[in-house]
Amino acid sequence: xxxxxxxxxxxxxxxxxxxxxxxxxxxxxxxxxxxxxxxxxxxxxxxxxxxxxxxxxxxxxxxxxxxxxxxxxxxxxxxxxxxxxxxxxxxxxxxxxxxxxxxxxxxxxxxxxxxxxxxxxxxxxxxxxxxxxxxxxxxxxxxxxxxxxxxxxxxxxxxxxxxxxxxxxxxxxxxxxxxxxxxxxxxxxxxxxxxxxxxxxxxxxxxxxxxxxxxxxxxxxxxxxxxxxxxxxxxxxxxxxxxxxxxxxxxxxxxxxxxxxxxxxxxxxxxxxxxxxxxxxxxxxxxxxxxxxxxxxxxxxxxxxx
Amino acid sequence: xxxxxxxxxxxxxxxxxxxxxxxxxxxxxxxxxxxxxxxxxxxxxxxxxxxxxxxxxxxxxxxxxxxxxxxxxxxxxxxxxxxxxxxxxxxxxxxxxxxxxxxxxxxxxxxxxxxxxxxxxxxxxxxxxxxxxxxxxxxxxxxxxxxxxxxxxxxxxxxxxxxxxxxxxxxxxxxxxxxxxxxxxxxxxxxxxxxxxxxxxxxxxxxxxxxxxxxxxxxxxxxxxxxxxxxxxxxxxxxxxxxxxxxxxxxxxxxxxxxxxxxxxxxxxxxxxxxxxxxxxxxxxxxxxxxxxxxxxxxxxxxxxxxxxxxxxxxxxxxxxxxxxxxxxxxxxxxxxxxxxxxxxxxxxxxxxxxxxxxxxxxxxxxxxxxxxxxxxxxxxxxxxxxxxxxxxxxxxxxxxxxxxxxxxxxxxxxxxxxxxxxxxxxxxxxxxxxxxxxxxxxxxxxxxxxxxxxxxxxxxxxxxxxxxxxxxxxxxxxxxxxxxxxxxxxxxxxxxxxxxxxxxxxxxxxxxxxxxxxxxxxxxxxxxxxxxxxxxxxxxxxxxxxxxxxxxxxxxxxxxxxxxxxxxxxxxxxxxxxxxxxxxxxxxxxxxxxxxxxxxxxxxxxxxxxxxxxxxxxxxxxxxxxxxxxxxxxxxxxxxxxxxxxxxxxxxxxxxxxxxxxxxxxxxxxxxxxxxx
Numbered sequence: 001x002x003x004x005x006x007x008x009x010x011x012x013x014x015x016x017x018x019x020x021x022x023x024x025x026x027x028x029x030x031x032x033x034x035x036x037x038x039x040x041x042x043x044x045x046x047x048x049x050x051x052x053x054x055x056x057x058x059x060x061x062x063x064x065x066x067x068x069x070x071x072x073x074x075x076x077x078x079x080x081x082x083x084x085x086x087x088x089x090x091x092x093x094x095x096x097x098x099x100x101x102x103x104x105x106x107x108x109x110x111x112x113x114x115x116x117x118x119x120x121x122x123x124x125x126x127x128x129x130x131x132x133x134x135x136x137x138x139x140x141x142x143x144x145x146x147x148x149x150x151x152x153x154x155x156x157x158x159x160x161x162x163x164x165x166x167x168x169x170x171x172x173x174x175x176x177x178x179x180x181x182x183x184x185x186x187x188x189x190x191x192x193x194x195x196x197x198x199x200x201x202x203x204x205x206x207x208x209x210x211x212x213x214x215x216x217x218x219x220x221x222x223x224x225x226x227x228x229x230x231x232x233x234x235x236x237x238x239x240x241x242x243x244x245x246x247x248x249x250x251x252x253x254x255x256x257x258x259x260x261x262x263x264x265x266x267x268x269x270x271x272x273x274x275x276x277x278x279x280x281x282x283x284x285x286x287x288x289x290x291x292x293x294x295x296x297x298x299x300x301x302x303x304x305x306x
Numbered sequence: 307x308x309x310x311x312x313x314x315x316x317x318x319x320x321x322x323x324x325x326x327x328x329x330x331x332x333x334x335x336x337x338x339x340x341x342x343x344x345x346x347x348x349x350x351x352x353x354x355x356x357x358x359x360x361x362x363x364x365x366x367x368x369x370x371x372x373x374x375x376x377x378x379x380x381x382x383x384x385x386x387x388x389x390x391x392x393x394x395x396x397x398x399x400x401x402x403x404x405x406x407x408x409x410x411x412x413x414x415x416x417x418x419x420x421x422x423x424x425x426x427x428x429x430x431x432x433x434x435x436x437x438x439x440x441x442x443x444x445x446x447x448x449x450x451x452x453x454x455x456x457x458x459x460x461x462x463x464x465x466x467x468x469x470x471x472x473x474x475x476x477x478x479x480x481x482x483x484x485x486x487x488x489x490x491x492x493x494x495x496x497x498x499x500x501x502x503x504x505x506x507x508x509x510x511x512x513x514x515x516x517x518x519x520x521x522x523x524x525x526x527x528x529x530x531x532x533x534x535x536x537x538x539x540x541x542x543x544x545x546x547x548x549x550x551x552x553x554x555x556x557x558x559x560x561x562x563x564x565x566x567x568x569x570x571x572x573x574x575x576x577x578x579x580x581x582x583x584x585x586x587x588x589x590x591x592x593x594x595x596x597x598x599x600x601x602x603x604x605x606x607x608x609x610x611x612x613x614x615x616x617x618x619x620x621x622x623x624x625x626x627x628x629x630x631x632x633x634x635x636x637x638x639x640x641x642x643x644x645x646x647x648x649x650x651x652x653x654x655x656x657x658x659x660x661x662x663x664x665x666x667x668x669x670x671x672x673x674x675x676x677x678x679x680x681x682x683x684x685x686x687x688x689x690x691x692x693x694x695x696x697x698x699x700x701x702x703x704x705x706x707x708x709x710x711x712x713x714x715x716x717x718x719x720x721x722x723x724x725x726x727x728x729x730x731x732x733x734x735x736x737x738x739x740x741x742x743x744x745x746x747x748x749x750x751x752x753x754x755x756x757x758x759x760x761x762x763x764x765x766x767x768x769x770x771x772x773x774x775x776x777x778x779x780x781x782x783x784x785x786x787x788x789x790x791x792x793x794x795x796x797x798x799x800x801x802x803x804x805x806x807x808x809x810x811x812x813x814x815x816x817x818x819x820x821x822x823x824x825x826x827x828x829x830x831x832x833x834x835x836x837x838x839x840x841x842x843x844x845x846x847x848x849x850x851x852x853x854x855x856x857x858x859x860x861x862x863x864x865x866x867x868x869x870x871x872x873x874x875x876x877x878x879x880x881x882x883x884x885x886x887x888x889x890x891x892x893x894x895x896x897x898x899x900x901x902x903x904x905x906x907x908x909x910x911x912x913x914x915x916x917x918x919x920x921x922x923x924x925x926x927x928x929x930x931x932x933x934x935x936x937x938x939x940x941x942x943x944x945x946x947x948x949x950x951x952x953x954x955x956x957x958x959x960x961x962x963x964x965x966x967x968x969x970x971x972x973x974x975x976x977x978x979x980x981x982x983x984x
Contacts, residue, residue: 200758203717204821206737208772209745222762 040303050295057289060104061111068101072258081275091277093267097258103281106258107289109170113253114239117174121181121239122232128182129189129224130216134197140190147183155180156245163251173252177242181235188231192224226304233297237290244286260286319390321491321523322348322371327384329363329370329547339597340366341547343384345623348491353517353524355538355555357531359570359840360811361593363547364527368493371525372411373401389490406436410484414496416476420468426452426479427464433486447486455482456512472925474505478512485516492517495527502702503867504922507911510537511921529840531574532912535559540629543567546593546604549623553630561641563632565609568643573845575874580893581651581696581852586845586874590646592810603634610644611636647849651856662730663690664828664861665714665748670724672709672885681929683709684885687724691829694855696862698876698893700869700908704926706885707865711831714863715750716740729828746776746825753834755814759806765817766802772824794857795820796850812843816850823854829861836871848875869912873897881905884937885929887957891964899977902966903944906976936969944970 041047060067076096084091090099128147132140150158159176166172196202197220205215246252247261255262260282267278329341341363348354356364369375371386373393386393388408396404413419420429430448439447445464452460455478468476477497484492494513498506510533517524528534534541535555543551543564551564562568572587579586591608594600602617603609609616615635623631634640672684684706691697699707712718714726716737726733728747734740752758759768770788773779779787792799797816806814815835822830832851836844852875854860866872872879872893879896881889881904889902896905907922922941927933933940939950949969957967968975 200752200754201760203715204750204752204758206717207715207745207748207750208775208825209738209740209742210775219760223760 037303041299044299044302046295047299050292050297050299053288053292054296057107057111057285057292061107064105064108068098068104070098070101072097072102072105073256074098081270081278084277090281091275093263093278094270094275099277099281102258102263103260103285106260106263106282107285109253109257109259110240110243110247110261110286110289113170113173114177114243115236117177117243118181118232118236118239120174120178121185121235122228124179124182125185125187125231126189126221126228128186129191130193130220132186133190133193134212134216134220136194136197144190147186150180150183155242159242159246160249160251163246168251168254170253173243173246177239181239185228185231185235188227189224192227193220196220196223230297230301230304233293233300237293237297240286240290240293319387320347320349321352321389322346322354322525323385323387324367324371325385325387327367327370327386328382329366329375330380330382331376332378332380337380337382337598339382339547341370342597344544344547344549345384346542346549346552348523348525350523351521352540353526353538355526355528355534355541356544357528357534357541358544359529359593359842361546362544364544365495366547367544368411368495368525368527371491371493372405372409407487408490409493410487410489410491411493411495412477412480412484412497414499416473416480416500417468419480420476422468424467425464426466426468426471430464430479430483430486433483437487451482451486452479455479455485455516457482472505473501474509474925477501477509481509481513481516485520485522488520489522491525492522493525493527496529497526498533499528499530503869503908504702504911505925506533507921508923513537531559531571531841543570547597548604548633550605550633551631552623553626557627557630563626563630563637563640564605564634565611565636565640565643566605568640569608569646570841572645573841575845575848575870577870577873579874581848581855581875583651584649585647585651585849585852587645587649588647588845588849589842605634610646611639651852660693664693664729665863666690666725666727666730667710667714668725668727670710670713670726671721672706672713672718673721675930679930682885682932683929684713684720687887689880689887689890691861691863693828693861694859695877696855696864696875698872698879699863699865699882700867700872700879700905701882702908702926703867704884704929705882707882708833709885710882711750711833711863711865715748715831742776746772747828748831749822749825749827749829750831750833751815751818751822751835754838755811755818756806758818759814759821761806764803764805765797765809768806768817769820769824772821776825791820791823794854795823810843811839812846815839815843815847819847819850819854823858823860826858827860829863831863831865833865834867835864837866837868844871851875869897869909881908884926884932886937886967888938888968889964889966890957891960891966892962895962895964900960900966900972900975901977902968903942903970903976904938907941907943936967944974944976946970 065072074097076092078096079088079092080094080096082088082092088098088100090103092098093102128143132143158180159173162176163172202215202219205219210219243252244261247259248265250265253259253262263282264279267275270278324347325345327341327344328339330337330339332338344367346354356367358364366375366379369379370381371388371393373396375381381394388404391404393404427445427448430451431444434444434447435441449460449464452463457463457475457478463471463475471479481497497513498509501509514537526534526538538555540553541555541558542549543566545566551558551562551567558567559571562571566589569587569589573589575586589608594604594607597604602619603612603621606612606616613636621633621635623633624637626632626637632640668688670684670687671682673680674683675681687710689697699710701707709718713720716733716735719735720726728744733744737745766788769791770784773784773787777787789799792802795816797813797820801809801813806817809817835851836847839847848871851862855862862875864872864875876893878891879893880887881896881902883904888904889896897909899906910921927937927940933951935949935951935953936942936955939945942950946969953969955967955969957965959965960972966975
């Protein structure tokens with residue numbers, strides 16, 4: 001090529017305008033997109049409220065025993081079922097344990113089990129969705145019908161069956177919820193993958209002999225991350241609810257944990273006697289955590305969609 | 307009672323009068339000026355063209371005129387008067403009246419302009435309903451309107467849904483709806499860009515006839531200079547939100563007086579030009595990213611004539627002759643704008659000893675669908691591409707061009723009896739079964755770089771992956787190869803860490819080309835590589851492809867619907883119709899003729915003249931039930947008789963290696979020139 005050709009320009013250009021091309025501001029750098037998204041998030045009051053609630057419970061889960069005024073398991077048989085007072089803000093239960101301390105400390109198990117189950121579900125669902133969406137054909141048909149069959153049953157029923165069969169433990173709960181969520185997440189991921197796999201960049205990858213695994217995980221996966229992220233945050237809300245339900249039914253987190261669902265099931269018989277504080281505060285805790293997660297999820301979703 | 311559709315405005319005022327229009331979009335809290343000081347006037351019954359490349363603001367002008375600017379867009383100054391009424395001062399009721407009676411708009415994509423779940427008749431009738439026509443008359447008037455846009459069997463079409471009609475047919479329906487209210491001003495925004503050349507020619511003929519019949523004034527927005535010059539009496543050239551030149555179309559295009567117009571016209575591959583004779587001229591540089599604070603001429607940065615005064619002082623619109631304006635300090639010198647690329651093509655072409663074709667297809671076919679209802683996408687294609695040559699592949703959409711490209715690449719397997727050979731070696735039917743060396747030899751540049759480049763990867767990743775994978779390059783050898791390729795493709799290394807969305811369309815296409823050339827390709831399939839690009843960028847990409855071919859002796863299969871581009875870049879040309887090879891031969895013989903009646907019709911469609919007798923009527927037939935005998939007989943302007951319906955002609959060598967599939971004798975076949983002057 002002749003010397004007049006300037007690399008990096010749309011076409012060779014006279015020297016005077018080189019500077020203009022160099023000064024051409026990059027439209028949007030990945031970093032600036034990221035920064036814009038975060039700025040947008042921080043401007044949404046609902047997201048802020050959600051993240052504050054979530055952070056509050058995470059701190060309680062980690063440092064709960066240090067913050068709580070009493071030991072959550074200490075019984076005080078002289079002060080059973082006392083209503084909320086200055087000493088016991090949320091009152092005491094039938095063994096004289098401080099409800100406030102139990103609500104704070106009780107956040108730990110659910111905040112370990114639910115996120116782990118969600119994580120497992122996301123990983124399983126991503127793999128499942130990538131495979132069914134990319135392979136299509138017979139693989140997709142078989143897997144999708146099995147998924148349909150599973151999803152026809154309510155999650156709680158499946159979970160109760162499996163946990164009864166395998167025995168009760170936190171691990172079983174994580175695995176059961178994780179795998180069930182995997183099927184649901186898998187569908188979302190599959191739909192996103194179907195939108196990608198016919199794009200020409202996949203054909204280009206095939207034309208340089210890339211293996212299917214490389215195409216799925218290196219070429220496609222980064223492009224379907226936004227829906228996966230949204231699905232994960234939404235699933236976390238459901239996971240919290242499911243774990244609490246299983247614990248309430250006695251199939252989840254086991255005594256002596258001060259877990260919320262478990263505590264409700266141990267105390268709900270007392271409501272009839274007017275001892276509402278032994279149940280209400282646990283229920284409010286579950287509700288606030290789910291709302292916190294959902295507000296966060298909604299914020300993330302609106303920013304990713306924007 | 308006055309007819310609801312009768313014009314209500316002052317009939318003496320101009321149909322559209324735009325004065326000193328200044329429009330800004332509010333982006334991230336800041337005003338971003340997109341239109342500055344645009345003025346033009348469209349008289350009653352006049353057709354005015356607004357031409358410019360993408361990003362110049364032509365659609366923004368149309369949106370402002372119809373008062374459909376997006377929420378963040380604002381007219382900051384200036385005026386818009388439609389038939390004497392101030393469009394900017396209208397309240398909601400007046401706007402409604404304006405949109406129902408005075409202006410109509412036809413958009414680029416008719417498929418999106420129509421509601422997919424409402425029957426055609428109902429949709430057209432809706433226009434009359436809004437105009438206040440009594441219910442009993444609406445359907446009849448809708449049918450009459452459809453007949454008026456030359457829809458045969460309008461009654462039946464009224465019962466159809468949009469997805470049951472072809473693109474050309476849909477655009478007729480949209481035009482019928484636009485003209486139903488007899489608008490004062492008809493705005494056409496790239497109305498034929500999404501259509502095939504043959505259909506485009508028909509639709510343009512129709513618009514011209516209707517306009518003459520109804521006497522509407524037309525604002526025609528487009529990027530295709532040939533279409534604009536055919537349709538419009540006057541034209542304004544828009545560049546970076548500024549009207550740089552205005553005048554009668556023929557005069558302006560014959561003797562442009564602004565360097566931008568001069569450059570734009572030079573970018574077009576002219577008839578008879580080929581890559582062997584001359585490089586295309588291009589417009590260097592980019593559109594200015596911001597108009598704020600720009601003191602001088604908007605085009606100065608890219609102009610070969612620019613002096614100090616151009617950067618310091620914005621030129622006014624200077625009258626250059628009767629009815630012509632140019633916004634250039636040196637408009638007298640504009641025609642002598644220096645070339646921005648050296649005119650001579652590379653002469654030291656790599657000569658590969660050619661004793662066998664680089665790729666050969668023999669009896670290749672492709673059948674989709676079930677055996678019970680086969681769809682013959684391609685039938686019995688045999689062709690060869692020799693080292694260092696370009697085979698152009700032309701035909702309407704649905705003729706099988708892309709299918710053939712996919713078969714050669716192995717992206718879709720051919721029917722079992724066909725053979726595809728690369729350098730004499732039989733290729734596996736699908737790419738996943740081919741050897742790395744075979745994959746490296748056969749690459750592709752896609753039409754749409756946005757889909758062809760993985761948006762989550764950096765340019766470095768996109769280009770270096772095939773080098774590792776196919777060439778086995780690592781470490782410093784890879785870095786060296788990468789920077790060598792970047793300078794060949796004329797992409798600065800500062801783009802390497804960026805992602806595709808940060809680059810312009812032309813740069814993205816360069817990255818796609820770089821990826822195809824990352825190995826050592828022997829043949830590159832170019833599937834409409836410039837259709838999504840502006841003409842000035844197209845010229846640069848065509849130059850690049852021609853240079854790479856000269857330097858590396860690579861062969862191209864160049865798929866395009868743009869006959870000028872194909873003629874410029876191709877050594878030989880193959881013409882497909884309904885999956886059959888109708889004609890193949892050296893580019894000049896195919897273009898000069900005598901040629902197949904189908905090729906002849908394609909050329910007539912791309913010619914600028916209106917109403918050629920060779921206009922193809924109707925749509926390409928369905929590949930599920932291809933016509934008997936010669937597949938083209940249903941649309942052939944030179945059909946002989948029964949023999950065409952009963953017997954499929956063979957692809958016969960006529961002279962040299964120019965083969966034509968037609969029953970006509972050589973001296974009965976047409977020539978493009980003969981047909982044009984007859």
